[in-house]
Amino acid sequence: MESFWLCDDCLFAAAYEDYSTLSLYHTADEVEKRIAAIQRGLIRLMPISADFDPEAGWGIKAFSSLPCDGCGSPQSGQRHQFTRL
Numbered sequence: 001m002e003s004f005w006l007c008d009d010c011l012f013a014a015a016y017e018d019y020s021t022l023s024l025y026h027t028a029d030e031v032e033k034r035i036a037a038i039q040r041g042l043i044r045l046m047p048i049s050a051d052f053d054p055e056a057g058w059g060i061k062a063f064s065s066l067p068c069d070g071c072g073s074p075q076s077g078q079r080h081q082f083t084r085l
Contacts, residue, residue: 004045005061005079010070013038014048014082034071041070051083 012018019038022031042048052059059081067074 002084003051004048004069004082004084005064005066006070006082007068007073007075008078008080009034009073010038010042010068011080014042014070015050037071037073041068041072045070045082045084047085048082049085051081 006014009019009022012021013035019031019035022034026034050059054060061079063076064079065076066079068079
């Protein structure tokens, strides 16, 4: 099985279909582009399953400078592990 590391934006999109936090950091035009990039990335990776446990502390990188495997965002930050089914 293949593993992927997703940014917080992709995590919320995959788990909850929630894009609400994007408007905190982007203009309306940028939000539309970001949503499209996230959706394209997740469709390309599907089907996936979360492969992390925040309580146990595994499958989460608190900080990564690598791009998100879903949307390709080069922005550094937290990453969560997912596995292709």
